[in-house]
Amino acid sequence: MKLKLNFSKNSKPILNPLNVEINGFINRVIGNNNKYHGKFSRYSVSSMQGGSMGKDGILDFPNGGYVFVSSDDDGFISKIIIGLSKNAKNLGVLDMKYEGMEIDDFIVNEKFDLVRTISPLILTDKERSLTFKDEGFIDALTDKCIKKLINCGYDKKLANTIKISEFHPEKYKTKMVEIKGAKNICNKVMFVVHGDKKMRKALYELGLGKCTGFGFGAVAINNKK
Numbered sequence: 001m002k003l004k005l006n007f008s009k010n011s012k013p014i015l016n017p018l019n020v021e022i023n024g025f026i027n028r029v030i031g032n033n034n035k036y037h038g039k040f041s042r043y044s045v046s047s048m049q050g051g052s053m054g055k056d057g058i059l060d061f062p063n064g065g066y067v068f069v070s071s072d073d074d075g076f077i078s079k080i081i082i083g084l085s086k087n088a089k090n091l092g093v094l095d096m097k098y099e100g101m102e103i104d105d106f107i108v109n110e111k112f113d114l115v116r117t118i119s120p121l122i123l124t125d126k127e128r129s130l131t132f133k134d135e136g137f138i139d140a141l142t143d144k145c146i147k148k149l150i151n152c153g154y155d156k157k158l159a160n161t162i163k164i165s166e167f168h169p170e171k172y173k174t175k176m177v178e179i180k181g182a183k184n185i186c187n188k189v190m191f192v193v194h195g196d197k198k199m200r201k202a203l204y205e206l207g208l209g210k211c212t213g214f215g216f217g218a219v220a221i222n223n224k225k
Contacts, residue, residue: 001077002070002205004104005084007048007061007096014059014094018048019179019215021093022067026213028091029083036076036213042152043071044207046218047119048093065096068104068118068218070205072152107223108201112194114167115204119218120175120186122210129185132172138164138191145203152206154199162195162203177216186216 026045027034036043046068051061071077084091084101091098123130123141130137142164149159173188193200207217 001074001103002068002105003077003080004102005067005069006099006101007065007067007093008099009064010061010094010096012095014051014061015057017177017179017215018059018093019177022048023214025067025091025093025098026069026080029087030076030079031083034079040151041211041213042073042206043069043076044205044212044218045069045215047215048096049118061096064099065093067093070106070207070218072202072205106201106204106221108197108204108221109223110197112192113200113204114190114222115193115219116190116222117188117208117217118220119216120177120184120188121208121217122184122186124210131174131185132169132187132189133174137187138166141191141208145208148206149199149202152202154202158196158199162193162199165192165194167191184211184216190222 022045030036048061048065048067050063050065051059053059069080081101088098123137123144125140130140142162145164146159146162149162150156167190171190175186175188177184177186204219204221206212208219209217211217
């Protein structure tokens, strides 16, 4: 399931990525010292969406922002929903107040999906950052996605139906996201995903690549005709 969490507009300029602040928000929602903190992220939390970056590098959300939270784990989603309902009045990211939640689930197509990253994707090989400019990038991404599904307990045969191919690679971009001095080399890409329908939806709910619970690797399906 995928949830869309809505926030009010900011009144103060935002100079840095909000990954840390959003992560803190999620931990407040499900409770500090929760069993998910610091563990493998069987969920995806996007970066703050809906903003615009000025030429001066200042990020602004004049119409408010929103964050997508998704998971194939119903228990995790339940904790998010319960936590939001209990603490709604006291929640926010910086001065952007939490304003409500709605279900915005993935609509998976019958045979394949056109997918794009809405949060930068981190992919590594033996701790070396990979970008779309590296040979074998798509193969490495496919392999990581299949292994993630298997690690989550999905049938190996079904997981191996996942096939990822490039889509408009001329529009691919790299992005560096610096968080607390750590420079994360990321990818903004689009691709075609074939495979078992259930496996595809689970993959999108989990997020692609590394650090999916920390604002990276969230995706959207392009269902526009």
